Amino acid sequence: MARFFSFFLFSLNLAFAHTQIPAEEGYFWYRGNTHTHAEYSDNSEINDVPMIARWYREAGYNFLLLSEHNNHLLARKIFCYDRLSRPKENFIMICGLELSMSRHITALGIDRFLSGEKSLQEAVNMTLASGGVPILNHPMDPVVTARKFIETEGLNHIEIVNGGRLTDTPASIALWDSVMSEPGGRIIYAVAADDNHYNRQRVGRGWIMVKAKSLTKSEIRESIRSGNFYPTTGVILDSYMAEKDSFHVISQNGDTIKFFGRYGKLLGTQAGKDASYRFRGDELYVRAEVSNRQGKTAWTQPVMVKGGTNQ
Ligand SMILES: [Zn+2]
Ligand SMILES: [Zn+2]
Structure with a gap:
């Protein structure tokens, strides 16, 4: 009986990992996390990257961005973990980094290693120039004002749920509303993410559901760029x-x-x-x-x- 039960659970797990949730007109909803760290990048020789990718795959995610701090990777210059993608299981890795040499932003879907940014605007410019989408991370730590956000050209995404700072969510949402409401403001897209630092317990605190035609790096990146997704905690x-x-x-x-x-x-x-x-x-x-x-x-x-x- 016990063996049957564990086999049953295993099958369920696999079934979920293979899931593509249909949306309207040839689109699907894909579950993903845009903000995760591995010990490997924190100046450590422990390479736990494959294990972390497996945690997310087994939790039913379709994509994961290992958003390592770029200032910890100056020697290794890694920004992509494609070899951990499992397309047949509907799971892919998205290339990217957490630019951390100035104000922290996720550089999602970039095509090269980035470093040396000296300001928020520079971080955004570098991300856009390498084909990526910039997301302002944990906007209350340190605080970014609505005025500063509006003045940062090309910044259209804000992390309103950060798994390591869940009590910041109301203030982050207030900032999101202010950026859209103040004179000169614009529509901004909200993101939820784990900001997981190698802790399986923190898988699933916040994520995004992306509406895209298929599960490829470019489809996911462009759907996020154009706001075809929503953030959720469940x-x-x-x-x-x-x-x-x-x-x-x-x-x-x-x-x-x-x-x-x-x-x-x-x-x-x-x-x-x-x-x-x-x-x-x-x-x-x-x-x-x-x-x-x-x-x-x-x-x-x-x-x-x-x-x-x-x-
Ligand atoms: Zn950060
Ligand atoms: Zn982080």
Whole structure:
């Protein structure tokens, strides 16, 4: 019996690892983590990178970015772990680094090793120039102001959930709303990530679900660049979309849906797995938070409301 049970669990695990969750019109949802560290890069000779990749694969992730601190890799210059990808099991490694010589950002999907950045703007420029997507990490540590964020050209992604700093989430969300609401602001996409430092217990504190046509490095990178993804700590969304005059959210396991607008103003609360919000026209943008009794939350990316202005 025990043997049968462990075989059954093993089969379940494999089945989950092979999963591609269908989305609409030929798209799938892929689960991934953009912020993880291995001991190997922390000036250590212990190469635990394959083990960490296996943890995420076995937890049902489809992609992982080992975002090592670039200042710890100046000798090794590693930024890619392609050989750990298992395409037949629907699991790939995304190339990247955590640029750490100035303000920490994840450089996602870059095509070369990067170092020597002296400012946030330089880190963003270097990431973009090497084909990557820059994500501002743990925005409360140290604090980045909304003004500084807005002035940083090409920065469009913010980590609102950091597995090592979960109590920062409300302040990070307030910053996200401010960057979109202040004069000269713009739409910003939110990310959730583990910032895992070689601890299996910390797998799954926060992740993103990316909507893409297939599981390739370029499809995942470009879907993240254009905001085709959402951050979550455990609530799964089937879809969210804006129509001409309303915004619809459908979740699998949420029970409360809140809609927010300019400066994080609460626009409405609805109970249930799915909800709709009718635009009034003066919200500037609308985004939704879907939570459940288990304390898990998913955040939709914001949609601009026609006619809104933050000038
Ligand atoms: Zn960091
Ligand atoms: Zn980190």
